[in-house]
Amino acid sequence: xxxxxxxxxxxxxxxxxxxxxxxxxxxxxxxxxxxxxxxxxxxxxxxxxxxxxxxxxxxxxxxxxxxxxxxxxxxxxxxxxxxxxxxxxxxxxxxxxxxxxxxxxxxxxxxxxxxxxxxxxxxxxxxxxxxxxxxxxxxxxxxxxxxxxxxxxxxxxxxxxxxxxxxxxxxxxxxxxxxxxxxxxxxxxxxxx
Amino acid sequence: xxxxxxxxxxxxxxxxxxxxxxxxxxxxxxxxxxxxxxxxxxxxxxxxxxxxxxxxxxxxxxxxxxxxxxxxxxxxxxxxxxxxxxxxxxxxxxxxxxxxxxxxxxxxxxxxxxxxxxxxxxxxxxxxxxxxxxxxxxxxxxxxxxxxxxxxxxxxxxxxxxxxxxxxxxxxxxxxxxxxxxxxxxxxxxxxx
Numbered sequence: 001x002x003x004x005x006x007x008x009x010x011x012x013x014x015x016x017x018x019x020x021x022x023x024x025x026x027x028x029x030x031x032x033x034x035x036x037x038x039x040x041x042x043x044x045x046x047x048x049x050x051x052x053x054x055x056x057x058x059x060x061x062x063x064x065x066x067x068x069x070x071x072x073x074x075x076x077x078x079x080x081x082x083x084x085x086x087x088x089x090x091x092x093x094x095x096x097x098x099x100x101x102x103x104x105x106x107x108x109x110x111x112x113x114x115x116x117x118x119x120x121x122x123x124x125x126x127x128x129x130x131x132x133x134x135x136x137x138x139x140x141x142x143x144x145x146x147x148x149x150x151x152x153x154x155x156x157x158x159x160x161x162x163x164x165x166x167x168x169x170x171x172x173x174x175x176x177x178x179x180x181x182x183x184x185x186x187x188x189x190x191x192x193x
Numbered sequence: 194x195x196x197x198x199x200x201x202x203x204x205x206x207x208x209x210x211x212x213x214x215x216x217x218x219x220x221x222x223x224x225x226x227x228x229x230x231x232x233x234x235x236x237x238x239x240x241x242x243x244x245x246x247x248x249x250x251x252x253x254x255x256x257x258x259x260x261x262x263x264x265x266x267x268x269x270x271x272x273x274x275x276x277x278x279x280x281x282x283x284x285x286x287x288x289x290x291x292x293x294x295x296x297x298x299x300x301x302x303x304x305x306x307x308x309x310x311x312x313x314x315x316x317x318x319x320x321x322x323x324x325x326x327x328x329x330x331x332x333x334x335x336x337x338x339x340x341x342x343x344x345x346x347x348x349x350x351x352x353x354x355x356x357x358x359x360x361x362x363x364x365x366x367x368x369x370x371x372x373x374x375x376x377x378x379x380x381x382x383x384x385x386x
Contacts, residue, residue: 062336070339072332085329095336128321135328136278139265142335143255143288146263146371178339 014122041097049107050082056103071176207315234290242300243275249296264369
Protein backbone atom coordinates (compact mmCIF):
# COMPACT_ATOMS: atom_id res chain seq x y z
CA UNK A 1 0.00 0.00 0.00
CA UNK A 2 1.29 3.44 -0.98
CA UNK A 3 1.67 5.74 2.05
CA UNK A 4 3.38 8.75 0.45
CA UNK A 5 1.80 11.90 2.00
CA UNK A 6 2.50 13.81 -1.24
CA UNK A 7 0.65 11.29 -3.39
CA UNK A 8 -2.19 10.95 -0.89
CA UNK A 9 -2.61 14.72 -0.89
CA UNK A 10 -2.80 14.63 -4.68
CA UNK A 11 -5.46 11.86 -4.75
CA UNK A 12 -7.48 13.46 -1.96
CA UNK A 13 -7.59 16.74 -3.91
CA UNK A 14 -10.33 15.24 -6.14
CA UNK A 15 -13.68 16.78 -5.15
CA UNK A 16 -15.80 14.71 -2.76
CA UNK A 17 -13.57 11.64 -3.03
CA UNK A 18 -14.39 8.99 -0.38
CA UNK A 19 -11.68 7.08 1.50
CA UNK A 20 -12.72 3.74 -0.07
CA UNK A 21 -12.11 5.24 -3.53
CA UNK A 22 -8.73 6.64 -2.40
CA UNK A 23 -7.71 3.14 -1.23
CA UNK A 24 -8.94 1.60 -4.48
CA UNK A 25 -6.92 4.13 -6.52
CA UNK A 26 -3.78 3.52 -4.43
CA UNK A 27 -4.13 -0.25 -4.99
CA UNK A 28 -3.48 0.31 -8.71
CA UNK A 29 -0.07 1.91 -8.12
CA UNK A 30 3.40 0.48 -7.44
CA UNK A 31 6.58 2.04 -6.08
CA UNK A 32 9.55 2.08 -8.47
CA UNK A 33 13.03 2.97 -7.24
CA UNK A 34 15.17 4.58 -9.92
CA UNK A 35 18.95 5.00 -9.72
CA UNK A 36 20.54 8.33 -10.64
CA UNK A 37 21.23 8.52 -14.41
CA UNK A 38 18.89 5.59 -15.20
CA UNK A 39 16.27 6.05 -17.92
CA UNK A 40 12.62 5.13 -17.34
CA UNK A 41 11.72 5.82 -21.00
CA UNK A 42 13.88 5.72 -24.14
CA UNK A 43 13.10 6.71 -27.72
CA UNK A 44 11.77 3.76 -29.74
CA UNK A 45 10.47 1.82 -26.73
CA UNK A 46 6.81 1.66 -25.71
CA UNK A 47 6.28 3.68 -22.52
CA UNK A 48 4.60 1.13 -20.24
CA UNK A 49 4.13 3.26 -17.11
CA UNK A 50 3.45 6.81 -16.12
CA UNK A 51 4.77 7.80 -12.73
CA UNK A 52 4.23 10.41 -10.03
CA UNK A 53 7.57 11.76 -8.76
CA UNK A 54 7.57 11.02 -5.04
CA UNK A 55 11.28 11.76 -4.63
CA UNK A 56 14.00 12.94 -6.99
CA UNK A 57 14.22 14.83 -10.22
CA UNK A 58 13.97 13.84 -13.88
CA UNK A 59 14.88 15.40 -17.21
CA UNK A 60 12.54 14.94 -20.14
CA UNK A 61 14.35 15.29 -23.45
CA UNK A 62 14.70 14.41 -27.10
CA UNK A 63 17.81 13.54 -29.11
CA UNK A 64 18.11 14.91 -32.64
CA UNK A 65 19.52 12.74 -35.45
CA UNK A 66 22.88 14.37 -34.90
CA UNK A 67 22.69 13.44 -31.21
CA UNK A 68 21.87 16.89 -29.89
CA UNK A 69 19.96 16.76 -26.61
CA UNK A 70 17.02 19.15 -26.16
CA UNK A 71 15.52 19.25 -22.69
CA UNK A 72 11.79 19.93 -22.83
CA UNK A 73 11.42 20.27 -19.09
CA UNK A 74 12.42 18.86 -15.72
CA UNK A 75 10.11 17.04 -13.32
CA UNK A 76 10.50 17.41 -9.57
CA UNK A 77 8.37 16.03 -6.72
CA UNK A 78 4.60 16.16 -7.44
CA UNK A 79 5.06 16.07 -11.25
CA UNK A 80 4.32 13.16 -13.55
CA UNK A 81 6.80 11.36 -15.79
CA UNK A 82 6.31 9.30 -18.96
CA UNK A 83 5.91 9.73 -22.72
CA UNK A 84 2.17 10.40 -22.75
CA UNK A 85 1.66 9.78 -26.47
CA UNK A 86 3.53 6.48 -26.31
CA UNK A 87 1.73 5.43 -23.12
CA UNK A 88 -1.78 6.29 -24.31
CA UNK A 89 -1.46 5.13 -27.92
CA UNK A 90 0.95 2.25 -27.31
CA UNK A 91 3.36 3.72 -29.90
CA UNK A 92 7.16 3.86 -29.69
CA UNK A 93 8.27 6.80 -27.53
CA UNK A 94 9.94 9.80 -29.17
CA UNK A 95 11.43 11.08 -25.92
CA UNK A 96 13.70 10.12 -23.01
CA UNK A 97 13.06 10.38 -19.27
CA UNK A 98 16.18 10.24 -17.13
CA UNK A 99 16.59 10.43 -13.34
CA UNK A 100 19.09 13.13 -12.41
CA UNK A 101 19.15 11.95 -8.80
CA UNK A 102 18.22 8.73 -7.04
CA UNK A 103 14.44 8.80 -7.37
CA UNK A 104 11.19 7.17 -6.36
CA UNK A 105 8.22 6.97 -8.73
CA UNK A 106 4.67 5.90 -7.93
CA UNK A 107 3.73 4.19 -11.18
CA UNK A 108 0.73 2.74 -12.95
CA UNK A 109 0.81 0.54 -16.06
CA UNK A 110 -1.32 1.01 -19.18
CA UNK A 111 -4.03 -1.57 -18.52
CA UNK A 112 -4.45 -0.58 -14.85
CA UNK A 113 -4.61 3.05 -15.97
CA UNK A 114 -7.36 2.30 -18.48
CA UNK A 115 -9.29 0.28 -15.92
CA UNK A 116 -8.90 2.97 -13.24
CA UNK A 117 -10.13 5.71 -15.60
CA UNK A 118 -13.28 3.64 -16.16
CA UNK A 119 -14.04 2.78 -12.54
CA UNK A 120 -12.84 5.92 -10.73
CA UNK A 121 -14.35 9.29 -11.60
CA UNK A 122 -11.97 10.88 -9.08
CA UNK A 123 -8.88 9.49 -10.80
CA UNK A 124 -10.15 10.42 -14.27
CA UNK A 125 -10.85 13.93 -12.97
CA UNK A 126 -7.35 14.27 -11.50
CA UNK A 127 -5.64 12.98 -14.64
CA UNK A 128 -7.64 15.27 -16.95
CA UNK A 129 -7.07 18.27 -14.69
CA UNK A 130 -3.32 17.55 -14.51
CA UNK A 131 -3.18 17.32 -18.33
CA UNK A 132 -5.12 20.59 -18.66
CA UNK A 133 -2.84 22.38 -16.18
CA UNK A 134 0.29 21.03 -17.89
CA UNK A 135 -1.10 22.12 -21.28
CA UNK A 136 -1.75 25.68 -20.08
CA UNK A 137 1.72 25.78 -18.50
CA UNK A 138 3.52 24.70 -21.65
CA UNK A 139 1.48 27.11 -23.79
CA UNK A 140 2.57 29.99 -21.54
CA UNK A 141 6.16 28.75 -21.58
CA UNK A 142 6.13 28.34 -25.34
CA UNK A 143 4.97 31.96 -25.79
CA UNK A 144 7.61 33.30 -23.40
CA UNK A 145 10.38 31.18 -24.89
CA UNK A 146 9.83 32.86 -28.24
CA UNK A 147 9.87 36.44 -27.02
CA UNK A 148 12.52 36.39 -24.27
CA UNK A 149 16.30 36.70 -24.42
CA UNK A 150 18.40 33.91 -22.86
CA UNK A 151 18.97 36.07 -19.76
CA UNK A 152 15.24 36.71 -19.33
CA UNK A 153 14.58 32.98 -19.73
CA UNK A 154 17.19 32.21 -17.07
CA UNK A 155 15.65 34.69 -14.60
CA UNK A 156 12.14 33.34 -15.22
CA UNK A 157 13.43 29.79 -14.69
CA UNK A 158 14.98 30.79 -11.33
CA UNK A 159 11.70 32.32 -10.27
CA UNK A 160 9.58 29.38 -11.34
CA UNK A 161 11.94 26.56 -10.32
CA UNK A 162 14.49 27.90 -7.81
CA UNK A 163 15.52 24.28 -7.11
CA UNK A 164 16.85 23.76 -10.65
CA UNK A 165 20.24 25.31 -9.89
CA UNK A 166 20.85 23.10 -6.86
CA UNK A 167 19.61 19.89 -8.46
CA UNK A 168 20.30 20.03 -12.19
CA UNK A 169 23.77 19.93 -13.83
CA UNK A 170 24.96 23.13 -15.52
CA UNK A 171 25.05 21.41 -18.93
CA UNK A 172 21.40 20.31 -18.66
CA UNK A 173 20.25 23.76 -17.55
CA UNK A 174 21.93 25.18 -20.68
CA UNK A 175 20.20 22.58 -22.87
CA UNK A 176 16.85 23.45 -21.26
CA UNK A 177 17.42 27.15 -22.00
CA UNK A 178 18.54 26.28 -25.53
CA UNK A 179 21.95 27.95 -25.14
CA UNK A 180 25.59 26.83 -24.99
CA UNK A 181 27.02 26.02 -21.51
CA UNK A 182 29.50 28.92 -22.00
CA UNK A 183 26.63 31.36 -22.60
CA UNK A 184 24.96 30.13 -19.40
CA UNK A 185 28.21 30.75 -17.48
CA UNK A 186 28.35 34.30 -18.86
CA UNK A 187 24.74 34.97 -17.81
CA UNK A 188 25.42 33.57 -14.32
CA UNK A 189 28.53 35.70 -13.92
CA UNK A 190 26.75 38.82 -15.10
CA UNK A 191 23.86 38.30 -12.67
CA UNK A 192 26.05 37.48 -9.67
CA UNK A 193 27.96 40.76 -10.10
CA UNK B 194 -29.55 25.15 -34.39
CA UNK B 195 -25.97 24.48 -35.51
CA UNK B 196 -25.83 22.50 -38.78
CA UNK B 197 -22.08 22.63 -39.54
CA UNK B 198 -21.06 19.16 -40.85
CA UNK B 199 -17.55 19.70 -39.43
CA UNK B 200 -18.82 20.40 -35.93
CA UNK B 201 -21.40 17.62 -36.09
CA UNK B 202 -18.65 15.19 -37.08
CA UNK B 203 -16.62 16.35 -34.09
CA UNK B 204 -19.51 15.90 -31.61
CA UNK B 205 -20.50 12.54 -33.08
CA UNK B 206 -16.94 11.28 -32.64
CA UNK B 207 -17.67 10.76 -28.91
CA UNK B 208 -18.08 7.02 -28.24
CA UNK B 209 -21.70 5.79 -28.11
CA UNK B 210 -23.19 9.28 -28.18
CA UNK B 211 -26.98 9.28 -28.85
CA UNK B 212 -28.64 11.80 -31.19
CA UNK B 213 -30.61 13.38 -28.30
CA UNK B 214 -27.31 14.15 -26.55
CA UNK B 215 -25.84 15.56 -29.79
CA UNK B 216 -28.84 17.91 -30.09
CA UNK B 217 -28.57 18.91 -26.45
CA UNK B 218 -24.84 19.70 -26.90
CA UNK B 219 -25.52 21.74 -30.07
CA UNK B 220 -28.17 23.77 -28.20
CA UNK B 221 -25.42 25.16 -25.94
CA UNK B 222 -23.48 26.68 -28.86
CA UNK B 223 -23.87 29.89 -30.88
CA UNK B 224 -22.45 30.97 -34.23
CA UNK B 225 -20.14 33.99 -34.14
CA UNK B 226 -19.09 35.75 -37.35
CA UNK B 227 -15.65 37.37 -37.06
CA UNK B 228 -14.29 39.94 -39.51
CA UNK B 229 -10.74 39.60 -40.83
CA UNK B 230 -8.22 41.25 -38.44
CA UNK B 231 -10.73 41.37 -35.54
CA UNK B 232 -9.66 40.00 -32.16
CA UNK B 233 -11.80 37.56 -30.22
CA UNK B 234 -9.49 37.69 -27.18
CA UNK B 235 -7.11 40.43 -26.01
CA UNK B 236 -4.55 40.48 -23.19
CA UNK B 237 -6.06 41.80 -19.96
CA UNK B 238 -9.65 40.90 -20.85
CA UNK B 239 -11.50 37.87 -19.47
CA UNK B 240 -11.93 35.27 -22.23
CA UNK B 241 -15.70 34.67 -22.14
CA UNK B 242 -16.02 32.09 -24.93
CA UNK B 243 -14.10 29.27 -26.45
CA UNK B 244 -14.87 28.58 -30.10
CA UNK B 245 -14.58 25.82 -32.68
CA UNK B 246 -13.24 27.19 -35.99
CA UNK B 247 -15.93 26.37 -38.55
CA UNK B 248 -14.42 28.64 -41.19
CA UNK B 249 -11.33 30.84 -41.37
CA UNK B 250 -7.99 31.01 -39.69
CA UNK B 251 -6.74 32.58 -36.47
CA UNK B 252 -3.38 33.50 -35.00
CA UNK B 253 -2.77 32.95 -31.30
CA UNK B 254 -0.05 35.23 -29.96
CA UNK B 255 1.45 37.21 -27.13
CA UNK B 256 2.92 40.71 -27.10
CA UNK B 257 6.06 41.34 -25.07
CA UNK B 258 6.44 44.54 -23.02
CA UNK B 259 8.42 46.03 -25.89
CA UNK B 260 5.54 45.20 -28.25
CA UNK B 261 7.16 42.20 -29.93
CA UNK B 262 4.62 39.74 -31.28
CA UNK B 263 5.25 36.00 -30.72
CA UNK B 264 2.87 33.66 -32.51
CA UNK B 265 2.32 30.47 -30.49
CA UNK B 266 0.32 28.75 -33.23
CA UNK B 267 -2.36 29.19 -35.86
CA UNK B 268 -5.84 27.67 -35.74
CA UNK B 269 -7.56 26.51 -38.91
CA UNK B 270 -10.88 24.71 -39.39
CA UNK B 271 -11.56 22.03 -36.73
CA UNK B 272 -9.33 23.70 -34.11
CA UNK B 273 -10.46 25.52 -30.99
CA UNK B 274 -9.78 29.16 -30.12
CA UNK B 275 -9.70 30.97 -26.78
CA UNK B 276 -7.34 31.68 -23.88
CA UNK B 277 -7.99 28.47 -21.94
CA UNK B 278 -6.50 29.65 -18.64
CA UNK B 279 -8.52 32.88 -18.73
CA UNK B 280 -11.69 31.04 -19.76
CA UNK B 281 -11.45 28.28 -17.16
CA UNK B 282 -10.17 30.35 -14.24
CA UNK B 283 -11.97 33.60 -15.13
CA UNK B 284 -8.63 35.45 -15.03
CA UNK B 285 -7.45 38.21 -17.40
CA UNK B 286 -6.08 36.71 -20.62
CA UNK B 287 -2.36 36.85 -21.34
CA UNK B 288 -2.76 36.17 -25.06
CA UNK B 289 -4.44 37.48 -28.21
CA UNK B 290 -6.58 35.60 -30.75
CA UNK B 291 -6.95 37.35 -34.10
CA UNK B 292 -8.83 36.30 -37.24
CA UNK B 293 -6.51 36.39 -40.25
CA UNK B 294 -9.46 35.90 -42.61
CA UNK B 295 -13.21 36.42 -42.34
CA UNK B 296 -14.14 33.61 -39.98
CA UNK B 297 -16.97 31.71 -38.34
CA UNK B 298 -16.69 30.35 -34.81
CA UNK B 299 -19.07 27.99 -33.03
CA UNK B 300 -18.82 29.31 -29.49
CA UNK B 301 -19.84 28.43 -25.97
CA UNK B 302 -19.73 30.73 -22.95
CA UNK B 303 -18.26 29.89 -19.56
CA UNK B 304 -21.44 29.05 -17.64
CA UNK B 305 -22.90 26.97 -20.50
CA UNK B 306 -19.55 25.18 -20.76
CA UNK B 307 -19.55 24.34 -17.03
CA UNK B 308 -23.16 23.16 -17.21
CA UNK B 309 -22.51 21.06 -20.32
CA UNK B 310 -19.46 19.38 -18.76
CA UNK B 311 -21.70 18.34 -15.85
CA UNK B 312 -24.66 17.04 -17.86
CA UNK B 313 -22.92 15.59 -20.93
CA UNK B 314 -20.32 12.86 -20.53
CA UNK B 315 -19.79 12.93 -24.31
CA UNK B 316 -18.93 16.62 -24.34
CA UNK B 317 -16.63 16.29 -21.31
CA UNK B 318 -14.92 13.35 -23.04
CA UNK B 319 -14.41 15.36 -26.26
CA UNK B 320 -13.08 18.41 -24.44
CA UNK B 321 -10.64 16.36 -22.33
CA UNK B 322 -9.45 14.39 -25.36
CA UNK B 323 -8.94 17.60 -27.37
CA UNK B 324 -6.89 19.07 -24.50
CA UNK B 325 -4.82 15.89 -24.23
CA UNK B 326 -4.15 15.82 -27.99
CA UNK B 327 -3.23 19.51 -28.02
CA UNK B 328 -0.90 18.96 -25.05
CA UNK B 329 0.91 16.08 -26.76
CA UNK B 330 1.17 18.15 -29.95
CA UNK B 331 2.71 21.16 -28.25
CA UNK B 332 5.13 18.95 -26.27
CA UNK B 333 6.38 17.45 -29.54
CA UNK B 334 6.57 20.89 -31.13
CA UNK B 335 8.39 22.32 -28.14
CA UNK B 336 11.04 19.58 -28.36
CA UNK B 337 11.54 20.05 -32.09
CA UNK B 338 11.62 23.84 -31.86
CA UNK B 339 14.63 23.57 -29.58
CA UNK B 340 16.67 21.22 -31.70
CA UNK B 341 15.89 22.36 -35.25
CA UNK B 342 17.38 25.10 -37.43
CA UNK B 343 15.01 27.74 -38.87
CA UNK B 344 15.06 25.94 -42.23
CA UNK B 345 14.16 22.60 -40.63
CA UNK B 346 11.34 24.32 -38.72
CA UNK B 347 10.05 25.83 -41.95
CA UNK B 348 10.05 22.47 -43.75
CA UNK B 349 8.28 20.77 -40.84
CA UNK B 350 5.67 23.55 -40.80
CA UNK B 351 5.01 23.04 -44.54
CA UNK B 352 4.55 19.34 -43.97
CA UNK B 353 2.26 19.74 -40.97
CA UNK B 354 0.27 22.76 -42.18
CA UNK B 355 0.64 23.11 -45.96
CA UNK B 356 -2.19 25.68 -45.88
CA UNK B 357 -0.15 28.15 -43.80
CA UNK B 358 1.65 29.64 -46.82
CA UNK B 359 -1.57 30.33 -48.72
CA UNK B 360 -3.49 31.71 -45.76
CA UNK B 361 -1.04 33.37 -43.37
CA UNK B 362 0.89 36.61 -44.08
CA UNK B 363 4.66 36.30 -44.53
CA UNK B 364 5.30 38.45 -41.46
CA UNK B 365 3.19 36.19 -39.22
CA UNK B 366 4.84 33.01 -40.53
CA UNK B 367 8.22 34.56 -39.62
CA UNK B 368 6.95 35.43 -36.13
CA UNK B 369 5.68 31.84 -35.72
CA UNK B 370 9.08 30.47 -36.71
CA UNK B 371 10.78 32.98 -34.40
CA UNK B 372 12.89 34.50 -37.19
CA UNK B 373 13.05 37.86 -39.00
CA UNK B 374 10.90 38.25 -42.16
CA UNK B 375 14.15 38.68 -44.17
CA UNK B 376 15.47 35.33 -42.90
CA UNK B 377 12.20 33.69 -43.95
CA UNK B 378 12.57 35.19 -47.46
CA UNK B 379 16.12 33.78 -47.66
CA UNK B 380 14.90 30.30 -46.63
CA UNK B 381 12.06 30.44 -49.16
CA UNK B 382 14.41 31.51 -51.95
CA UNK B 383 16.90 28.79 -51.07
CA UNK B 384 14.24 26.07 -51.09
CA UNK B 385 12.58 27.20 -54.33
CA UNK B 386 15.92 27.00 -56.17
